[in-house]
Amino acid sequence: MTASNGGRRLRAGLTGLGSMGRHHARVLAALDGVDLVGVVDPLGDREGHAPGVPVLPDLDGLIALGLDYAVVACPTALHVEVGLELARAGVCALIEKPVADTVEGARLLAEAFESRGLVAGVGHIERCNPALRSLRDRLRQGELGDVYQVVTRRQGPFPHRIADVGVVKDLATHDIDLTGWVTGRPYTSISARTVSKSGRPHEDMVAAVGQLSDGTMVNHLVNWLSPLKERFTSVTGERGCFVADTLTADLTFHSNAAQTTEWEALRNFRGVSEGDMIRYAIPKREPLLVEHELFRDAVLGLDTDICTVRQGLRTVEVAVALLESAARGATVDLAAPVVAG
Template sequence: MTLKAGLVGLGAMGRNHARILSILDDVEFVGAADAVVTDQRVSHGAPIVPDVDALIALKPDYVVVAAPTGTHEEIGLKLAAAGIHALIEKPLAPSVDGAKRLVDAFAEKGLVGGVGHIERYNPALQSLRTRLAAGDLGEIYQVVTRRQGPFPGRIADVGVVKDLATHDIDLTAWVTGQNYVSVSARAARRSGREHEDLIVVVGELDGGAVVNHLVNWLSPLKERSTVVTGERGAFVADTLTADLTFYANGAVPTEWEAVSAFRGVVEGDVTRFAIPKREPLLREHEQFRDAVLGKDADIVTLAQGMRTVEVAAGILASSTDGGVVRL
C-alpha cells in the first residue's frame, strides 16, 4: 500500500522533511503548504499550495507539520478534524493546554499522532538506550547533557528551552526509562531578544538519577553530548558524530609515578562502539509511516510529547521565580 503524504512548512526543517518524503518507500509526496515559498525545487517537485486547507483538499493520508511552534495546535486540530494522521515537529505545542487538546483530538478520532523528537533516532542514543536497558551501567546516578552553539536565525518565536532543551528532556527520559519529578533552572537573555538564549537546569528523575542540562545559543562551539554515569562507569554519546563511548570504572592502578600524578585516577577500559549509522530523520519517517500502516513501530506519541511540554513549562516557571518545580 502506498500512502499519500503532505507537509506543512518549507523552512529549514521542512526542506529536510521534503527531501525524505520525496524518496521514502511506500509514500507518495502529494504536496506541501507554505504561504511564502513557491519554488517546487524546494519541495522536490511536489505541488506547493498556500495553506493547510488547500493541502487537506489533496486528501493526504498523513501530514508532517514543520511550521513554527505557535501554529502547531491550530494546524494539528484542523488535520485531526479532517481525519488525517500527523507527525508534528517538536515541541508538540507552545503550551501544556494546547498539547492536551491535540492529544485528545487525535485520540478521539483514533488517529496516529507523533512528535518529531529526532534525537530518539540518533544511532548513538539508540545504542545507549539498549545498553542501559540491558543493565550494562547498573544503577544510573546522573545524566548530563550539553547542547550549545551559535544562534540560528531560523528561530523567532521561542527560546532555547522550547527549541533545544526539549530534545534533552525527551532523550533523557527515554534513554533512562525514568520520568522527571522535579526541575530547577536559571536563564539568561544576552542577545537582546525577547526569549531566553541560555538555560541551566538541574532535575531529578523518579528512579533517583540527578540530571543537568546546559543549553545555549551563545557559544561559538557547537556541542551535542549526553553523559550517563552509573555504578559501573560512564557512557558518553556524541550526537553530532553518532559516536558512543564507554568509560569503565578504574580497575588498574597506574604504577608509573609520573603518569599516575598526571592522570590522578586508576584506569578502566575505554570502548568506542561500532554501530550502524543511518540518518535519524529517515529512520523517524520510516517509523511513522509504519505506524500509519498499522505495523509495529517506535514513534514518539503525542502523550509523550505533551509530557516534554510539561517539563519545559516547569523549567521556564522555575527560571522565572527561582524555585523548584515539582512535576
C-alpha cells in the same frame, strides 16, 4: 528498511518548507512506500525544495488531496491550529518538536488525535540518533548497572531561523525528551536559571538540575551564545559512564576499573577508578530518515517506537516547569505523567 503494506502506497502531505520542512520534503520524496502529494507554504517553493509537487497556499487544499498523514513543519505557534484541523479531517500527523508552545495546546492535540484513534507523533529526532539508540539499548540490557546521573550539553551559535520561542522550548526540549526516553524514567522535579544576552525577548541560555522518578540526577546546559557547537550526553552509573556525541553519532564507554592497586591512598578510596575505554562501531543511518520510516510504519499499524503526542506533552510540561523555576528562583515539583487509556 521497507514497510510491508500489501502494496498500498501512503499519501503524505507537508506543511512548511522552512529550515526543517525542506529536509522533510527531501526525505518524503524518496521514502519507500510513500508518495508526497502536496505541500502547504504561503510563500511557495522559492528555492525548489519540492520539485514536481503541488505547493498550495492553505491547509484545506492539502487535505482535499486525500491524505493518509501529514508532516507539520510550520512555526511552533501554528502547530495546535494545524494539528487540530488535521485531526478533525481524520489525517494522522507527524508534528515537529516541540509539539506545541503551551501545555494547554499540547494537551488539546493529544486528546484530539487519541479520541479519533489517529496515529500522531512528535519529531524529537534525537530518539533516532544512532548513538542514543545504542545507548538506550545498552541501558535496557543493564550494561551500566544502576544509573546515577544524566548530563547533557547542547550549545552553539544563535540560529537565525528561530523567532517564536527561546532556547528552552527550541533546544532544551531535545534534552528533556532524550533523557526521559533513554532512561525510561519521568522527571519529578526541576530547578533552573536562565539569562538573555542577545537582546531578544526570550532566554538564550539555561542551566538546569533535575531529578527522575528513580532518583537519578539530571543536569542540562543549553545555550545559543557559544561559538563552540556541542551535542553531548553522558550517563554515569554503577559500572562506568557512557558518552554520546550526537553530532558525530559516536558512543564510547568508560569503565569503572576493577584492578587492584598497591597504592595505599587509592586502595583505601572505595569509589571508582579509570578503566578501559571502548568506542563502539555503530551503523550510522540518517536520523530523519529513520524517524520517517518509524512513523510510516506506525501509520500502517506496525508496532514502532515513535514519540507520541502524549509523550511530547510531557516534554512541554517539563520545559514550562523549567521556565517557571527560573522565573520564581525555586525548584518546581512535577506531577506524575498522565497515561492515555
